[in-house]
Amino acid sequence: MTEKPILETNPADAQLMTQKRLVILRTMWLDGPNIWTYRSCIEALVDIQELEQFPSNLLPGFYERLTTWLPGLVDHRCGIGEPGGFLLRVREGTYAAHMLEHIVIELHTQAGLEVGFGKARMTSKEGVYKMVFRTPDPVVGMACLEAGVRLLHAAIEDTEYDLQAELKTIKRHCDMHGLGPSTQHILDAAYARRIPIVRLNDGNLVQLGHGEQQQRIWTAETSKTSAIAEGIASDKDLCKDLLAQCGVPVPEGEFAKTAERAWEIAQEIGLPVVVKPVDGNQGRGVSLELDKQTDIEKAWALAYEESYSGVIVEKFIRGVEHRVLVVNYQVAAVSRGELVCVHGDGQSTLQALIDQQINTDPRRGETEITPLKTIRIQTNPVVSLEVQRQGYTADSVVPAGAQVVIERNSNASEDVTDLIHPEIARLCCTAARVVGLDVAGIDLVCEHIDQPPKTQSLAVVEVNAGPGLLMHIKPAKGQARNVGKPIIESLFPGEANGRIPTISYSGGDEILGFGPELTEILQDQGHRVGLACDQGLVMNGRVITITPSANWQAGRNCLINKNLDTVVMQVKASAILSEGLPFDRSSLAIITSLGSINGLDEWDILNREQHFNVMRTVIDLVLSSGHAVINADEVSLLPLKELCDGKVIWISAIADNPVVDEHVKNGGMAVVCQGDSIHFKGNRAEAEARTPISLRQPPLNLIKTLALAASGWAMDVPHNLLRADIRQRY
Structure with missing residues (x-):
């Protein structure tokens, strides 16, 4: 966290802090790459108010209360890059927004979620900070944020705080809104392969890959x-x-329509037998090694309750x-x-023995993250039948040394x-x-x-x-x-890897109409394109809406459409700041200028440097196998070359642009205007015989024309077809 120097304040003044609190002014769910991270996160605008005058070293007892509640903070590295780094900052003095960031991360950890990313940055307004943290789900993230605010206030004011109750609430949200462990495990394997991941509902239905290349999973x-x-x-x-x-x-076994028939089948195939639902799963309603008529008939009733289709009796x-x-x-x-067994001690009831010898196993619990479930005889009819067969109930005192099979x-x-x-x-x-x-x-x-x-x-x-x-x-x-x-x-x-060509483009007025024109070029080559831009949302030539659609939802709609093999999306600074981007990486990014900064003060973007840091996101996402088309005539864009993992194609309306010349000299690619022709430069252009494209008339928007030519080149449009498309327009 970037911090101002710690203020010199009389510690006695800290007594006035008992009612000083921070306020969350705004939260945003950034569902995809953004200015902070490649993954989804929550950004909170935090006003720490009078706490700006009271860093942590001026809050009596704060450190002790915080570390008592959250001892795991010792593992947080913070700025020094090693365990204990954050707590060192707390001792020396740090501000409330920074402390809230780490508290929220630790609450995720205590709830069983590994996130490990957060930042807090000052804004232009005194006492107001942007605080961001990674979270797998917005509901879970907000629960952690709200619990974190309460914990921070309690630690400052020396009031009671029920951490376990808060964690119970957070875990309940995890169970309701989070992914199950099986699904998450598969997604971890997909992420390791850099396969795109799109969650399709609040449950475990997840899309892997985009467009026509996608696959889907629902748990396993x-x-x-x-x-x-x-x-x-x-x-x-x-x-x-x-x-x-x-x-x-x-x-060997048969279908049993009645409890009486179940006993008849058992006698025919030979005892002992197993009784289970026809369509059961996860062992529900299954009773094993039965050899008495009463047990078999009871087991049939239990299995019947679990089944839509009936009950099977089969040989054990x-x-x-x-x-x-x-x-x-x-x-x-x-x-x-x-x-699963317990051993009696001559004093404890059977349920007490289960609680002592079985339910204490950390693998057991009531959530999806525990491989084994807590055993309660009264609520588990199969277990109840099993112990009854051995002559016990939940309240029976088991003799010392006696073994009772539970499951x-x-x-x-x-x-x-x-x-x-x-x-x-x-x-x-x-x-x-x-x-x-x-x-x-x-x-x-x-x-x-x-x-x-x-x-x-x-x-x-x-x-x-x-x-x-x-x-x-x-x-x-x-x-x-x-x-x-x-x-x-x-x-x-x-x-x-499940990817389809994903193309993003950004700029100002000079890029107007670029998306529809590039889409036409790609459709001429047989691509089934989804386009999300200010002119609307179009999928494979079908106009879905003409309302402005340069936003997260429209882009995502294209990415989940199995009929598409290419996506073109206009990316605006406001979308990056308020929503994040729907795609994780792109195969081609075009940026012709930073665009207008008007309206970005809502997100505290007040100067060109800040604006650049927003728009660099477009280039940061280019795959190593991809391309970035960048306007070399815009000086503010020149640093983007070093941020691109793929290959850069410079475009320039200046015939002898020194940046372009040096780039081409070093083996790079460029598209420039010389006279009344568009020239393709570089070794690849020579190898592919990319000859100049003469224009019938000077284009009204030369930069856009160059960007179209460079994009067609990057997308491997055959040169004769690209020439025809360009000349048709100009």
């Missing part, structure tokens, strides 16, 4: 997950029949339950299950991926192929995962669509597996 279901395959997997009886017909060992297979994750018909991870299934928690026998692996892949699932969770019961199937009791008991990934991401024992990586590789094989 993908665009390649067949609806028919999902239907087969959910119909356990049908799934088992198909597997058996293809030689996959499955437990001796062995240990495993979950085998198959991605693109290859084994990606294997987890081994375990019986027999859905407890896969130990990674055994490296142990799976090749024949078992092939068997599981076959099961996934039979059903037709690109991502499948195979529930396998066997005695030894590392031995051949023929030497042991073994059966595939279920094939699941959209399997949970948390057991593989955070196993209780063994190695964590990056199962998101093979899912992404199956959706985007090889070097594919």
